[in-house]
Amino acid sequence: MAAVSYVLPAKLSGALSDREQITDTLYRLVLAFDHADEDLLQSALTDDVVAEIVGFPNSKGISEVKEAIFSRVSKLETTHSLSNIRVSIENATSARASCTSVAQHVRPGKGFDRGPHRLLGGGFYICDLVKEDDLWKIKQWMVKPTWYDGDPAIAYEA
Numbered sequence: 001m002a003a004v005s006y007v008l009p010a011k012l013s014g015a016l017s018d019r020e021q022i023t024d025t026l027y028r029l030v031l032a033f034d035h036a037d038e039d040l041l042q043s044a045l046t047d048d049v050v051a052e053i054v055g056f057p058n059s060k061g062i063s064e065v066k067e068a069i070f071s072r073v074s075k076l077e078t079t080h081s082l083s084n085i086r087v088s089i090e091n092a093t094s095a096r097a098s099c100t101s102v103a104q105h106v107r108p109g110k111g112f113d114r115g116p117h118r119l120l121g122g123g124f125y126i127c128d129l130v131k132e133d134d135l136w137k138i139k140q141w142m143v144k145p146t147w148y149d150g151d152p153a154i155a156y157e158a
Contacts, residue, residue: 006035007031007035007037007040010028010039010040010043010044010135011043011135012024018089018095018131018136019087019089021135021136022087022089022095022097022129022136023085023087023097024136025044025097025127025129025135025136025137025138026044026082026085026097026099026125026127026138027082028040028041028043028044029041029044029045029138029141030080030081030082030101030103031080032044032070032074033070033073033074033078033080034078034079034080036074036075038066038070041062041065041066041070042062043135043137044137044138045062045065045137045138045141046062046130046132046137046138046139047061047062048060048061048062048139049061049062049065049137049138049139049140049141050139050140050141051064051065051068051069051140051141051142051143052140052141052142052143053069053142053143053145054143054144054145055145056068056069072155072156072157073105073155075108076105076106076107076108076154076157077105077106077107077108077109077110077111078103078104078105078106079103079104080101080102080103081101081102081103082099082100082101082125083099083100083102084098084099084100085097085098085099086098086099092131093130093131094128094129094130094131095128095129095130095131095136096126096127096128096129097125097126097127097129098124098125098126098127099124099125100122100123100124100125101122101123101124101125101143102120102121102122103120103121103122104118104119104120105118105119105120105121105150105154105155106118106119106154107154107157116150116151117151117154118150118151118154119148119149119150119151119152119154119155120148120149120150121145121147121148121149122145122146122147122148123143123144123145123146123147124143124144124146125141125142125143125144126142126144127139127140127141127142128140
């Protein structure tokens with residue numbers, strides 16, 4: 001039996017409105033972490049993205065985001081869920097979006113084990129987006145964690 005991919009491509013078939021495309025950009029971002037998919041991450045962020053996560057050093061440029069955030073989180077077993085997504089389209093090539101995030105982070109292979117193997121957290125995102133060619137991408141990603149439950153050391157493990 002062939003392996004099943006749980007990730008759709010960056011560009012979806014069918015016509016999407018700008019609002020739907022922007023929402024999909026947020027989904028591409030978090031799914032990239034959940035599936036350790038660098039191509040999906042690249043499709044969601046500009047090369048000069050700035051990531052600001054309260055409590056962590058800022059990352060400037062996709063290379064720093066990969067090194068400081070993606071390389072750590074994508075090694076874990078994660079599920080990120082976004083809700084309450086709101087989109088403000090400023091003009092044909094710039095927009096802003098906000099949402100609520102809940103993310104479960106689990107040490108590899110420990111998802112079904114009891115014990116201190118997980119970190120569940122919630123917070124808010126606000127993103128500035130730009131349209132590059134026909135794909136919306138995040139230029140600034142600001143994250144405000146508001147709560148967590150579990151072992152915070154998981155967020156710092158390499």
